[in-house]
Amino acid sequence: EVQLVESGGGLVQAGGSLRLSCAASGFTFEYYSIGWFRQAPGKEREGVSSISRGDDGTYYRDSVKGRFTISRDNAKNTMYLQMNSLKPEDTAVYYCHLDHGTRYWSQGTQVTVSS
Numbered sequence: 001e002v003q004l005v006e007s008g009g010g011l012v013q014a015g016g017s018l019r020l021s022c023a024a025s026g027f028t029f030e031y032y033s034i035g036w037f038r039q040a041p042g043k044e045r046e047g048v049s050s051i052s053r054g055d056d057g058t059y060y061r062d063s064v065k066g067r068f069t070i071s072r073d074n075a076k077n078t079m080y081l082q083m084n085s086l087k088p089e090d091t092a093v094y095y096c097h098l099d100h101g102t103r104y105w106s107q108g109t110q111v112t113v114s115s
Contacts, residue, residue, distance in 0.1 A: 004096045004098060006020060006095070012113055013114045014086060014088055016086050020094055022080070027045065035048070035049055035059070037094070037096075038111075045095070051072050058069050068081060069084075091113050095108045
């Protein structure tokens with residue numbers, strides 16, 4: 001059974017930092033690209049960042065480029081999102097996402113950035 005369990009959300013002031021973690025199980029982690037989405041109140045879920053299985057390809061949406069860094073540790077079956085210089089518009093529920101034929105989502109973690 002595929003499971004994605006994330007941690008690390010919270011409340012931070014604008015300009016601060018948070019690190020999200022996503023622990024994966026139930027599949028061969030190193031074989032798959034994996035990524036992060038977020039959903040703000042009243043808005044559609046949007047892709048934030050993704051990382052290829054070989055750790056040699058990353059994607060960032062324009063609004064987070066230069067501030068967020070995605071990484072993975074295949075030995076620990078874990079993906080990370082380092083979020084720096086956070087802005088109020090980054091406030092959302094963040095999800096890790098895997099497309100394994102079927103789309104899988106973590107439970108979501110709230111990130112709130114106060115101004």
